[in-house]
Amino acid sequence: MESSKLLGYMLGLTLRVFKNQMVSEFKEREIELTIEQFVILSLLNSNCDLIQRDLASQLQKDKSIIVRQINCLLESQYVVRLTNKDDKRVKNLILTKKGFEKLNQMKEIASEVSRKLLTGISENELEIFQNVLLKIQENGGVEEDIFNCGFNQLK
Amino acid sequence: MESSKLLGYMLGLTLRVFKNQMVSEFKEREIELTIEQFVILSLLNSNCDLIQRDLASQLQKDKSIIVRQINCLLESQYVVRLTNKDDKRVKNLILTKKGFEKLNQMKEIASEVSRKLLTGISENELEIFQNVLLKIQENGGVEEDIFNCGFNQLK
C-alpha cells in the first residue's frame, strides 16, 4: 500500500480548502476571529474544565501559542481567564456571553461550509472517514479524546 | 448530520500529527527541508511540466509563496529554474540529481511515518478515506487532479 507518499499532501490540501472557505465567509460576515480561535472557543464550550495545558495537548501545539491565542480572545472579551482556587498555577478559561454568541455564529458558518464540502458523501463514508482520522491521531499518540469532542455532539 | 462542527478541527489535528512526526524524523536524519518543500519536490517529480502557477493552484497558495519556496530549493540546488523557450513568461522547474536523491530519502521517511500512522486501518477504509478527501477538495473547487498525484502511484 503506497498511501505513504501523499498523506500529508492530501490532508494539507483538504484542510486548506476548508480554511480558505471559512476565512472568506468570516470576512464576508465581518468576523474578526481566526479559525484557530474558533476551534479554541469550540473546545472551551465543549468542556469548561479545559485549561491551557489541555488545549495545547489536544491541539498538539506549543503552550506559548495557546497563551497568545487566549490573550487575543481576552482582549475581545470572548473569554475570561481566572486563577484556579485550588491550584494557583492553573488558570480556568470561561466563555463570556459575547463569546458564546460569537461561537454560535461561527458554528453556523462552519456548518454551512461543511455541508457544502461534504455534499455527495454518504453517511457511511463519512463515518469511516472520521474513524480513520481518529485512528491516525491515536496512532500518532494524541491523548484519548477526554471530552469526546467528536463530530456528532453538536446540539 | 452534525459533522459540521469540527471538520476543520479533525483535519487540522490529524495533519499536525503527521507533520510533527515528519519534522522530528527530518530533524533526526538532518534533513534541512520543510514538509512543504518536500511536497513541492514530490509534485515536480510526479509531473515535470508543472510550472509555478500550477503549484500555486494545486497547493491553494499564493504564487508569491511558491516563488520563495522555489528560491530556497534553488539555493540548495535541488531544482533548476529555466525560462521556457516557447513562452518566455513561463519558468520550467527541473529536479536536479541531488534533488531527486533527497526526494527519495524523504519519501522513505514519509512512507514509514504513514505506515505507522495508518496501522490498523483496512485497505477498504483507506480507499474511502482518500475518496472523501478528494471529494471535499472537489467540492471546494480544487482543480481536477491533472497529473493524478493520488495516493497510489509511488514506485
Place this chain on the structure above:
DNA sequence: ACTATTAGTTGATCTTTGCAACCAATTTAC
C-alpha cells in the same frame, strides 16, 4: 497598435510557530 491578461517577482507587513528562559505554585523525596 493598443489593451488586457498571464507568469513571475519583489517589498512590506503580519501571523503563526518553535524554542528557551523564566516565574510561581505545587509535589516529591529525603
Place this chain on the structure above:
DNA sequence: GTAAATTGGTTGCAAAGATCAACTAATAGT
C-alpha cells in the same frame, strides 16, 4: 520540614509562512 524537581503559565526572540499590492516582461485578443 525543607530542598529539589515538576508543572502551568508567561515572555522574548527569531524563523517560517502567508497576504496583499505593486510591478516587469511576455503573450493574446481585438
